[in-house]
Amino acid sequence: xxxxxxxxxxxxxxxxxxxxxxxxxxxxxxxxxxxxxxxxxxxxxxxxxxxxxxxxxxxxxxxxxxxxxxxxxxxxxxxxxxxxxxxxxxxxxxxxxxxxx
Amino acid sequence: xxxxxxxxxxxxxxxxxxxxxxxxxxxxxxxxxxxxxxxxxxxxxxxxxxxxxxxxxxxxxxxxxxxxxxxxxxxxxxxxxxxxxxxxxxxxxxxxxxxxx
Numbered sequence: 001x002x003x004x005x006x007x008x009x010x011x012x013x014x015x016x017x018x019x020x021x022x023x024x025x026x027x028x029x030x031x032x033x034x035x036x037x038x039x040x041x042x043x044x045x046x047x048x049x050x051x052x053x054x055x056x057x058x059x060x061x062x063x064x065x066x067x068x069x070x071x072x073x074x075x076x077x078x079x080x081x082x083x084x085x086x087x088x089x090x091x092x093x094x095x096x097x098x099x100x101x
Numbered sequence: 102x103x104x105x106x107x108x109x110x111x112x113x114x115x116x117x118x119x120x121x122x123x124x125x126x127x128x129x130x131x132x133x134x135x136x137x138x139x140x141x142x143x144x145x146x147x148x149x150x151x152x153x154x155x156x157x158x159x160x161x162x163x164x165x166x167x168x169x170x171x172x173x174x175x176x177x178x179x180x181x182x183x184x185x186x187x188x189x190x191x192x193x194x195x196x197x198x199x200x201x202x
Contacts, residue, residue, distance in 0.1 A: 004168075046149055049107075053103070065172075067169075068172035069174070070168055071164075078164070084185070097175055
């Protein structure tokens with residue numbers, strides 16, 4: 001199952017490292033503890049709406065941008081997790097082929 | 102400030118009512134208490150990733166769809182909340198107009 005807090009944590013870490021910033025810097029700017037931010041990035045803690053907003057502000061990225069990126073990433077994971085359907089295909093005379101659609 | 106759990110709660114309620122379903126029906130399908138679902142819809146409780154996934158499944162809507170809709174709604178609120186900038190405009194001779202850009 002896709003777990004939102006893991007995908008969200010990955011996205012927040014990606015944003016922070018792309019800016020070349022440390023946990024210490026972003027946690028101080030967001031006024032959250034370094035340990036808490038680290039747990040959020042690892043998908044171990046669910047941030048409250050207020051703390052997520054503070055982290056996004058510290059990362060100078062709108063909350064909407066983070067949510068849409070996370071939603072898009074989850075859509076890809078949902079599609080990847082969808083079961084592959086095998087369809088028998090009309091076989092040419094003389095063969096007995098069954099191929100994946 | 103835009104509060105994620107309120108926008109999320111509104112979206113979950115909108116989905117449920119658009120399907121003509123009751124809190125009782127959706128909470129039973131999602132295996133959460135009716136009171137808890139009601140609090141989530143009113144933006145009073147932060148659902149965990151697992152409970153949000155269960156509610157989305159009960160609403161037969163991918164989590165990704167809910168997140169992208171919520172992100173889009175929050176983008177509109179962020180834009181509406183942005184301060185209006187007033188720019189002095191070159192005034193025609195004889196006037197002293199200052200207009201909103």
